[in-house]
Amino acid sequence: MKVRQLLAVGAAFALLISGSIAHAGTTFDAVKKKGFVQCGVNTGLPGFSSPDDKGNWTGLDVDFCRAVAATVFGDASKVKFTPLNAKERFTALQSGEVDILSRNTTWILTRDTSLGLNFVGTIYYDGQGFLVSKKLEVKSALELDGATVCIQAGTTTELNLADYFREKGMKYTPITFDNSDQTAQGFETGRCDVLTSDQSQLYALRIKLKDPSAAVVLPEVISKEPLGPSVRQGDSEWFNVVKWTLFGLINAEEAGISSTNIDVLKKNANPALARLLGMEGNMGELLGVPNDWVYKMVKQVGNYGEIFERNVGQGSPLKIARGLNSLWTTGGIQYAPPIR
Numbered sequence: 001m002k003v004r005q006l007l008a009v010g011a012a013f014a015l016l017i018s019g020s021i022a023h024a025g026t027t028f029d030a031v032k033k034k035g036f037v038q039c040g041v042n043t044g045l046p047g048f049s050s051p052d053d054k055g056n057w058t059g060l061d062v063d064f065c066r067a068v069a070a071t072v073f074g075d076a077s078k079v080k081f082t083p084l085n086a087k088e089r090f091t092a093l094q095s096g097e098v099d100i101l102s103r104n105t106t107w108i109l110t111r112d113t114s115l116g117l118n119f120v121g122t123i124y125y126d127g128q129g130f131l132v133s134k135k136l137e138v139k140s141a142l143e144l145d146g147a148t149v150c151i152q153a154g155t156t157t158e159l160n161l162a163d164y165f166r167e168k169g170m171k172y173t174p175i176t177f178d179n180s181d182q183t184a185q186g187f188e189t190g191r192c193d194v195l196t197s198d199q200s201q202l203y204a205l206r207i208k209l210k211d212p213s214a215a216v217v218l219p220e221v222i223s224k225e226p227l228g229p230s231v232r233q234g235d236s237e238w239f240n241v242v243k244w245t246l247f248g249l250i251n252a253e254e255a256g257i258s259s260t261n262i263d264v265l266k267k268n269a270n271p272a273l274a275r276l277l278g279m280e281g282n283m284g285e286l287l288g289v290p291n292d293w294v295y296k297m298v299k300q301v302g303n304y305g306e307i308f309e310r311n312v313g314q315g316s317p318l319k320i321a322r323g324l325n326s327l328w329t330t331g332g333i334q335y336a337p338p339i340r
Contacts, residue, residue, distance in 0.1 A: 027231065028238040028288065031099055036078045039065035040098035043083040043179055046204040047312040047320075048104050057081045060311040061102040063301050064123060064229060064246065068100060070297035071245045071289050085179045086154035090115050093232060100242060102229040104201065106156045117230040120243040124228075124312075125324040125333060127221035128160050129199040131206060134216050136193060141220040145170040150183045150192035152176070160223040161196055184208055187215075198225045203318045241287055248294045250336035251276065253303040254327055262299050276339055283339055294339070304334065 031037055041049035041061050049059040066076040082098050093101040094116055105111075106126075107119040132138050141164075151157050153176040165172050175192050177183040184205040187195040195202065199217060206212045229246070231239050252258075255276060257265055266277055274280040278292030285291060301307065308325060309315045326332025 027099055027235040028241060031072060031238070035073070036080055037065060037069045037072065038080050038082060038097070038099045039068075040082045040084045040089055040092050040101045040103055041065070042103050043085055043181075045104060045180055045201060046207060047200065047316055047318045048204065049081070049083075049102070051081075051083075058311065060124065060307060061104060061229070063307045063311065064249075065100060065102050067249060067297040067301045067307075068242055068245045070300050071241060071248070071287075071293045074290060074293075074296045076297065076300040086152055087178065090117070093117065093230065096232075099238070100229055100231055104198065104227050105230065106198075107226045107228050107230075108156060111230075116233045118233050118239050119228045119230045120239065121246045121336075122226040122228045122334075123246060124200060124226075126198040126200050126225035126227050128157060128196060128223040128225060129202055129221055130218040131187065131195040131197075131202045131215050132193065132218060134214055138218070141218050141222070142168060142170075144172065144194055146172070147194050148173040148175055148192040150175050150177065150186045150195045152180055152183050152197060153178055155197075156223070156225070157197055164222045180205060181208070198227070200227075200312065200318075200320060203312075203320055207317050237288055241289060244287055244339070245293075245297065247336035248276075248297065248339065249301075249304040249307065250327070250334055251339055252294060252298045253305040254329060254336070257294075257298055257303060258306055259299055259302045262295060266295065272340075281340075 041057065044050050047059055049057060049061045051057050062081065065079050069079040070076040082092065084092050084103060089101055089103050089105065092098050107122065111117055112119060130141050138144065149161060149172050151161060151174050175186060177186055180201060183195060186192055188209055195205065199221065202217050206215050209215060229242060231242050255273060265273055269277060269279060271280065275283065277295045278284055282291060284293045308322065312318045312320045313322060322332060324333050326334060328335040
């Protein structure tokens with residue numbers, strides 16, 4: 001039996017015995033002691049977490065983990081990645097196999113309350129959509145009555161799909177797969193008429209097709225999918241560090257601080273910037289990290305906007321518009337509590 005399978009069995013047994021997931025309690029101390037952050041990511045989703053031929057990981061979720069490493073250690077390279085499919089991701093976090101789950105995961109009440117997880121915030125505001133072949137000449141999801149639909153198992157996608165078709169009085173035949181690559185392959189080989197998932201994932205899967213131009217994402221968005229990293233419940237110190245790393249990335253963009261101008265701004269910082277960059281106050285000390293944590297993570301990884309654009313935005317093959325993920329100051333809903 002594989003190690004991860006053994007961990008899953010052990011975690012399930014613990015749940016039966018205790019009725020609840022054991023509190024983490026010492027995650028932050030353990031991370032500092034071992035000298036790196038263990039981060040659970042997708043097995044391979046372009047734009048979010050994907051390894052190249054040499055095993056180097058890139059993506060929005062990957063860069064967030066690097067930002068956490070920069071916050072804690074001052075070194076964005078002090079992170080290791082564990083690829084996880086949808087079914088095993090929660091067990092891996094619960095069992096302690098990973099310190100953070102940063103794997104395009106939707107923040108919902110049942111996960112927050114019954115799985116022993118704490119979501120640290122929303123790194124990507126998404127919604128479920130539909131990918132269809134242009135040959136079908138379908139312009140709307142309302143034309144999908146009787147369709148066969150490829151779905152990834154163990155996700156919120158299944159329930160959203162059932163709710164939508166029931167509400168519209170339509171029927172469908174689901175075909176489930178264990179991971180996103182299998183889902184895309186099923187769609188490409190004609191096992192289903194439609195592939196449904198978060199819209200960001202549809203764009204990522206479309207570029208994997210032999211002919212990406214042969215498929216189109218329909219306009220309907222049928223759900224709210226706030227995607228965010230999560231940690232185990234029971235360790236408020238670690239929760240705060242990971243949470244404020246995300247808030248720091250967003251605040252840095254809002255303040256106009258980027259990896260390319262941060263050194264210039266640091267030399268002529270006003271009081272607000274000086275506090276954000278750790279030259280005044282004790283914001284880092286309150287978190288248990290160096291006071292210049294924002295400086296180090298932005299210098300090495302970039303602010304939220306930089307991370308977004310190079311991985312999923314206009315600087316990437318996906319070319320997804322910022323949309324809701326724009327800052328609140330520019331028409332979006334990305335917003336972070338102030339660092340003060």
